[in-house]
Amino acid sequence: MSRDSTAASFSLQRVFDYHQSTKHRFEAYARGPGRLDWANQPDPLRRYAGARRIVLQHVEPTEQPRYDAVFDPGCRPAAAPPNLQTISQLFYDSLALSAWKQLGDTRWALRVNASSGNLHPTEGYLICGPIDGLCDRPMVCHYAPAQHALEVRAGFHAALWDALSARYPEHTVFVGFSSIHWREAWKYGQRAYRYCMHDAGHAIGAISIAAAGLGWQTRLLDALSTDELALLMGTFRAHDAEREEADVLMACVPGRQALDETGLPEEAVRSFASLAWQGSPNRLSPSHIDWGMEDIAAAVRKPRRTTEHYEAFEHPPLPWPLDQRPVSLRRIIRQRRSAVAMDGQTGITRESFYRMLYRTLPVAGAIPFSSLPWKPHIHLALLVHRVEGLPSGLYLLVRDPAHTDALRRALTGADAWRKPPGCPNQLPLYCLIEADARAAARQIACHQDIASDGCFSLAMLAEYTQPLHRYGPWFYPRLYWEAGMIGQLLYLEAEAAGIRSTGIGCFFDDPMHDLLGLEGRAFQDIYHFTVGGPVEDTRLTTLPAYA
Numbered sequence: 358m359s360r361d362s363t364a365a366s367f368s369l370q371r372v373f374d375y376h377q378s379t380k381h382r383f384e385a386y387a388r389g390p391g392r393l394d395w396a397n398q399p400d401p402l403r404r405y406a407g408a409r410r411i412v413l414q415h416v417e418p419t420e421q422p423r424y425d426a427v428f429d430p431g432c433r434p435a436a437a438p439p440n441l442q443t444i445s446q447l448f449y450d451s452l453a454l455s456a457w458k459q460l461g462d463t464r465w466a467l468r469v470n471a472s473s474g475n476l477h478p479t480e481g482y483l484i485c486g487p488i489d490g491l492c493d494r495p496m497v498c499h500y501a502p503a504q505h506a507l508e509v510r511a512g513f514h515a516a517l518w519d520a521l522s523a524r525y526p527e528h529t530v531f532v533g534f535s536s537i538h539w540r541e542a543w544k545y546g547q548r549a550y551r552y553c554m555h556d557a558g559h560a561i562g563a564i565s566i567a568a569a570g571l572g573w574q575t576r577l578l579d580a581l582s583t584d585e586l587a588l589l590m591g592t593f594r595a596h597d598a599e600r601e602e603a604d605v606l607m608a609c610v611p612g613r614q615a616l617d618e619t620g621l622p623e624e625a626v627r628s629f630a631s632l633a634w635q636g637s638p639n640r641l642s643p644s645h646i647d648w649g650m651e652d653i654a655a656a657v658r659k660p661r662r663t664t665e666h667y668e669a670f671e672h673p674p675l676p677w678p679l680d681q682r683p684v685s686l687r688r689i690i691r692q693r694r695s696a697v698a699m700d701g702q703t704g705i706t707r708e709s710f711y712r713m714l715y716r717t718l719p720v721a722g723a724i725p726f727s728s729l730p731w732k733p734h735i736h737l738a739l740l741v742h743r744v745e746g747l748p749s750g751l752y753l754l755v756r757d758p759a760h761t762d763a764l765r766r767a768l769t770g771a772d773a774w775r776k777p778p779g780c781p782n783q784l785p786l787y788c789l790i791e792a793d794a795r796a797a798a799r800q801i802a803c804h805q806d807i808a809s810d811g812c813f814s815l816a817m818l819a820e821y822t823q824p825l826h827r828y829g830p831w832f833y834p835r836l837y838w839e840a841g842m843i844g845q846l847l848y849l850e851a852e853a854a855g856i857r858s859t860g861i862g863c864f865f866d867d868p869m870h871d872l873l874g875l876e877g878r879a880f881q882d883i884y885h886f887t888v889g890g891p892v893e894d895t896r897l898t899t900l901p902a903y904a
């Protein structure tokens with residue numbers, strides 16, 4: 358065994374151990390602080406003091422494009438060129454503040470991208486060439502949501518930009534994400550790494566959908582190593598503030614050209630080490646507790662590699678043209694909120710249910726999943742409570758039909774695999790058990806009523822051991838990214854249907870597996886979600902995102 362493969366198998370074991378030890382169990386929750394240390398609460402905003410700031414425009418929602426149009430390859434808006442307005446809009450519709458909430462003297466900001474506990478570990482970056490109205494030379498910027506501004510961390514020469522972007526169409530810009538694990542670990546302890554990666558997935562989904570509204574496509578640059586990502590975003594630099602772990606870079610490309618490239622030239626990337634980096638990051642908490650974030654982050658760091666070895670996606674689901682509702686994409690994006698409680702009464706029609714589920718399928722060119730260079734690894738186990746014309750019970754949406762046989766063997770708890778009534782052929786949905794699943798849904802979601810009081814809740818079942826063995830430990834966060842992207846999309850789908858939803862990171866892992874009769878670890882439950890009629894918290898006042 359080579360030294361590299363020994364290290365990889367050691368890291369893989371650390372990933373498996375991390376996953377097992379961060380499961381919530383009926384007997385005990387994963388290790389965490391128990392009581393919150395408010396004096397040590399992390400600042401939700403990272404700032405780079407001393408970096409020049411470019412204030413972006415507040416581009417308020419318009420009627421066009423329609424929400425449904427961006428998901429239909431035949432109706433997507435024509436590509437707008439990158440300029441001050443479109444770059445402003447890209448961030449305004451993905452990572453910006455969406456509102457402030459107030460209770461008594463306490464105020465807190467919400468954002469367009471959802472985040473576990475509203476702690477927002479994800480930081481956004483822009484790497485671009487000269488852009489009309491924004492900058493006359495290439496630059497790397499950190500995005501500051503509270504100001505809706507870019508903090509210029511480094512400028513660089515046109516020749517370096519040309520080398521960096523040579524494999525991409527003209528007008529491409531790159532958006533990157535990093536995570537400050539401490540923000541989630543402060544509240545959630547050991548399990549926090551999972552939430553950070555869910556949140557990164559939500560942010561990837563948010564950028565993909567906002568970009569689609571501009572007629573742009575997005576693609577993960579997944580051939581880059583973690584070290585290269587840190588060079589490109591400037592997060593490699595030593596400082597005394599909380600570390601940012603580089604996660605991912607996405608190409609945002611105006612137009613529809615085929616995009617198979619997922620890397621950047623090595624030499625150009627290396628040059629970022631010697632840029633004149635500006636700005637010092639703020640410290641977020643006076644002190645820290647080590648919840649093992651660095652251990653799991655180290656185990657999943659990605660080496661540089663091409664992605665040719667990703668398995669092909671053989672049988673994408675069939676297209677199903679859906680009618681277009683008179684709903685504005687950008688209003689839906691900016692009004693998205695988590696339901697804090699569900700009313701236990703609202704139902705939806707089965708057509709509405711099928712439509713939402715269809716949107717989560719990785720059909721050819723589907724937003725946001727076409728950003729991913731790997732085939733889908735996540736299926737949805739649904740607990741249906743209030744869908745008109747459908748019996749309550751456990752259902753399964755198979756997002757990659759190639760896994761149907763493996764799932765049939767693995768889910769030994771199924772009574773049958775029945776096509777539900779009225780279900781279109783395009784939707785690989787099966788009813789496995791007919792039963793009132795409300796008590797189970799609530800209990801498994803850490804006894805949260807939102808899971809039983811909605812129309813349906815769901816568990817995201819990830820194909821687990823096979824991709825981790827095949828690709829390596831660095832694939833672990835990618836499973837969560839895919840889950841987070843499904844989550845961000847479901848949030849919008851619920852809004853578009855006139856109801857609401859909530860991500861659920863707190864669930865009992867193995868009891869969900871037991872409900873499905875799932876033995877072994879071929880599949881693991883990695884995220885939950887609930888969709889239903891919300892109950893507003895009338896004690897709260899809602900204030901505009903920006904004064």
Ligand SMILES: Cc1cc2nc3c(=O)[nH]c(=O)nc-3n(C[C@H](O)[C@H](O)[C@H](O)COP(=O)(O)O)c2cc1C
Pocket residue numbers: 467468470471472473474475552555556559693694695696697805807859860861862863
């Ligand atoms: C990964 C993830 C896990 C979450 N887990 C829960 C949960 O277990 N229970 C809950 O009530 N809300 C949960 N939420 C909802 C967040 O608390 C909510 O997104 C956050 O407070 C921000 O509010 P907003 O979504 O309205 O912007 C989760 C959200 C995400 C993205």
